[in-house]
Amino acid sequence: MTAQRGWMNDLFRDTGSTSFTEFVGSYAPGLLPGRFEASGPVGDRLPHATTIVAAVFAGGVVIAGDRRATSGNYISQKDMEKVFRTDEYSAMGIAGTASVGMELARLYCVELEHYEKREGRTLSVEGKANRLATMIRGNLPMAMQGLAVVPLFAAFDETSARGRIYSYDVGGGPYEQTGYASIGSGSLFARGALKKLYREGMSAEDTVLACVNALYDAADDDSATGGPDVTRKIWPLIAVIDDEGYRRLSDEEVEGYVRRMLDQRLQTPDGPTAPLR
Amino acid sequence: MSMPFGYVSPEQEMRDKADFARKGIARGRSVVVLQYENGILFVAPNASRALHKISEIYDRIGFAAVGKYNEFEALRLGGIRYADINGYTYDRGDVTARGLANLYAQSLGMVFTESRKPYEVELVVAEVGDTPDGDQIYRLTFDGSVADEHGYVAMGGVADAVAGRLKDRFREGMPLEAALDAALAALTEPGGERTPVAQLEVAVLDRTREHRKFQRLSGPRLERLLAAGGGTAKAGKAGGGSTAGKPTGAKETGAKEAGPADTGPATAPEGDIDTGSPE
Numbered sequence: 001m002t003a004q005r006g007w008m009n010d011l012f013r014d015t016g017s018t019s020f021t022e023f024v025g026s027y028a029p030g031l032l033p034g035r036f037e038a039s040g041p042v043g044d045r046l047p048h049a050t051t052i053v054a055a056v057f058a059g060g061v062v063i064a065g066d067r068r069a070t071s072g073n074y075i076s077q078k079d080m081e082k083v084f085r086t087d088e089y090s091a092m093g094i095a096g097t098a099s100v101g102m103e104l105a106r107l108y109c110v111e112l113e114h115y116e117k118r119e120g121r122t123l124s125v126e127g128k129a130n131r132l133a134t135m136i137r138g139n140l141p142m143a144m145q146g147l148a149v150v151p152l153f154a155a156f157d158e159t160s161a162r163g164r165i166y167s168y169d170v171g172g173g174p175y176e177q178t179g180y181a182s183i184g185s186g187s188l189f190a191r192g193a194l195k196k197l198y199r200e201g202m203s204a205e206d207t208v209l210a211c212v213n214a215l216y217d218a219a220d221d222d223s224a225t226g227g228p229d230v231t232r233k234i235w236p237l238i239a240v241i242d243d244e245g246y247r248r249l250s251d252e253e254v255e256g257y258v259r260r261m262l263d264q265r266l267q268t269p270d271g272p273t274a275p276l277r
Numbered sequence: 278m279s280m281p282f283g284y285v286s287p288e289q290e291m292r293d294k295a296d297f298a299r300k301g302i303a304r305g306r307s308v309v310v311l312q313y314e315n316g317i318l319f320v321a322p323n324a325s326r327a328l329h330k331i332s333e334i335y336d337r338i339g340f341a342a343v344g345k346y347n348e349f350e351a352l353r354l355g356g357i358r359y360a361d362i363n364g365y366t367y368d369r370g371d372v373t374a375r376g377l378a379n380l381y382a383q384s385l386g387m388v389f390t391e392s393r394k395p396y397e398v399e400l401v402v403a404e405v406g407d408t409p410d411g412d413q414i415y416r417l418t419f420d421g422s423v424a425d426e427h428g429y430v431a432m433g434g435v436a437d438a439v440a441g442r443l444k445d446r447f448r449e450g451m452p453l454e455a456a457l458d459a460a461l462a463a464l465t466e467p468g469g470e471r472t473p474v475a476q477l478e479v480a481v482l483d484r485t486r487e488h489r490k491f492q493r494l495s496g497p498r499l500e501r502l503l504a505a506g507g508g509t510a511k512a513g514k515a516g517g518g519s520t521a522g523k524p525t526g527a528k529e530t531g532a533k534e535a536g537p538a539d540t541g542p543a544t545a546p547e548g549d550i551d552t553g554s555p556e
Contacts, residue, residue: 012355012358023358027362028366106365117332117357
């Protein structure tokens, strides 16, 4: 390769690493997120993505997110998609600065795919989770300036045939969660709802319904989380990952779950109750 | 190559390099790439399970190579970087086989003219379209020539003989089983034993798949496909029997001689260097 020059030399130069991020860093560093210094806190002015929930069921995992993005008291987008398919058996949801989160998700997708194509195998679930932690930690300087973003990572582990969930903080992580987890401004309410509704070994269908309820409860008490929009037919984004891979539920499917929940809430506005004894 | 005080004409130098590269490529087994009903099929006899000759480059783009492993592996990795960085910079739909073929042509051409040793590789870059008309197959030779192929390509050791056999069996819009059978029949010398399943590397670019179209076929699924195509195999063999003499004869010498113009680009300086014109 010594005969090559210029830009092609860069493309064919092996960085010796399987990481796409590292390659972009040496080839075109301007393309990486987080390579600039903001002169002051800008985070408040940029749209924020809000609540994501995930729950494990027998043989897989469900991840769901509301559709709202807010900047301050202003709703900047009603139909934002903040759950991303990262590869065949994993997905991530983002909360925090929407633009940074979307870019991060896009980079992370390429990161996983790049490894897979290069090495001819997929990363282990732990490997994927650790890789995401490194990328979040790389965003720490921006988080200090108000551009924080936090992901929730859900994956189906093919070796143990079960769903797994990892959460993060702005410094990285990962923190593996058992059962269920939530992130974002409405996460406290969503977690409270899941705590009462979640049962170990639930079916996929019941788990989706529990997640829909949890998002509704979050929207109920958190102004930054969007509830289902019946007039515009904007429903939460729900994905199921099991041994057949990632599957995003169609709008019609999600509408079915949401209508079922709304019918019940017309009778009991606070939703299903957990037995006290 | 360079003698003291000796002058070597550019023609001679290029011819020596081309002969050298061709000899290197001829040592390896052939690889076949052909269109089928739902996309593009890659078949390579490959005893190694770890060192792939066929690879995914991007959502719709596949790669196949023959020749020296370390050289085409470097090209494969460069191609993956090219595709990933373009898809990340712009959009996934903006990564094309044409762009990748150009990059490879530039790189191979530069190595061929500027370095002492040319690459001993031959590549196919294929992109599956939404319809069979949108499928693209580019064949690249060690000197950077690009050929835009239609239907099928054979490259490697006895490429001309394999291409000849494939020509007899190839039909447009074949189902996968039939295409696989045609490929295997083409890769097998008349009267010879077919490569065992365990030593086959097979992959498809399947336009009906979501997201990434590339898929490797192996194990039980490949065995089922081969069994399903087996019925036509006998008929195909019997039909091809009458022309059996020619390909075997060509096999002995085909490696050293420049290929005939209809089966691929001639690669000596005086030949038709680039047949990559759209037709």
